[in-house]
Amino acid sequence: xxxxxxxxxxxxxxxxxxxxxxxxxxxxxxxxxxxxxxxxxxxxxxxxxxxxxxxxxxxxxxxxxxxxxxxxxxxxxxxxxxxxxxxxxxxxxxxxxxxxxxxxxxxxxxxxxxxxxxxxxxxxxxxxxxxxxxxxxxxxxxxxxxxxxxxxxxxxxxxxxxxxxxxxxxxxxxxxxxxxxxxxxxxxxxxxxxxxxxxxxxxxxxxxxxxxxxxxxxxxxxxxxxxxxxxxxxxx
Numbered sequence: 001x002x003x004x005x006x007x008x009x010x011x012x013x014x015x016x017x018x019x020x021x022x023x024x025x026x027x028x029x030x031x032x033x034x035x036x037x038x039x040x041x042x043x044x045x046x047x048x049x050x051x052x053x054x055x056x057x058x059x060x061x062x063x064x065x066x067x068x069x070x071x072x073x074x075x076x077x078x079x080x081x082x083x084x085x086x087x088x089x090x091x092x093x094x095x096x097x098x099x100x101x102x103x104x105x106x107x108x109x110x111x112x113x114x115x116x117x118x119x120x121x122x123x124x125x126x127x128x129x130x131x132x133x134x135x136x137x138x139x140x141x142x143x144x145x146x147x148x149x150x151x152x153x154x155x156x157x158x159x160x161x162x163x164x165x166x167x168x169x170x171x172x173x174x175x176x177x178x179x180x181x182x183x184x185x186x187x188x189x190x191x192x193x194x195x196x197x198x199x200x201x202x203x204x205x206x207x208x209x210x211x212x213x214x215x216x217x218x219x220x221x222x223x224x225x226x227x228x229x230x231x232x233x234x235x236x
Contacts, residue, residue, distance in 0.1 A: 040236060043124045046116065047233050053110035054222045061215040064104060068208045071100040075205045089190055096197055101158065103151040103204060104211065106144055113137045129228045136221050143214040150207030154200050161196035164189050
């Protein structure tokens with residue numbers, strides 16, 4: 001009888017253990033399901049934010065390209081005047097003023113990809129999409145770095161030209177001020193002013209052309225990445 005009771009107790013104990021294990025497994029499964037659901041929700045929010053960011057970046061890049069193209073056209077038109085022989089320096093200095101002297105300060109307002117990289121949440125995405133996002137962010141950073149470098153160099157030259165008297169290209173200030181013109185030797189400095197303005201416009205135009213190329217590439221990568229994001233959304 002003792003052995004019979006022990007067997008029943010053993011079977012009961014085993015049954016209790018099995019029930020406890022099953023309960024734990026079910027609880028873990030429910031917890032995993034909840035965690036996966038939270039991750040999917042977070043991932044979906046990120047995907048929607050990325051779509052909005054890419055569209056904003058594209059609009060900004062297109063607007064910047066329009067401005068840059070306008071500047072490039074003006075510079076090319078200015079270069080055409082040199083086909084006319086023996087132009088007086090003062091006439092060239094007047095025409096040089098037809099160029100756009102403002103540089104473009106690129107500044108993207110979007111930051112979702114940076115947040116994904118900094119928090120490590122970029123691991124939520126398919127490896128191909130994650131790599132594409134990192135590649136896109138690299139292009140954007142490179143574009144900003146190149147434009148800053150090109151335009152900083154150009155602005156330094158323009159500042160030097162300004163100190164030489166570039167703000168008085170038309171010489172209107174000196175028409176009725178012969179003594180001022182003599183003391184400042186403004187006419188003797190005009191060749192230096194011209195050379196510095198030429199250097200400024202040349203470097204600026206190089207920066208404009210490079211920026212257009214890189215922004216155009218950015219738009220292409222943005223378009224292809226948007227396709228990947230939309231495919232990822234459809235999977236959810």
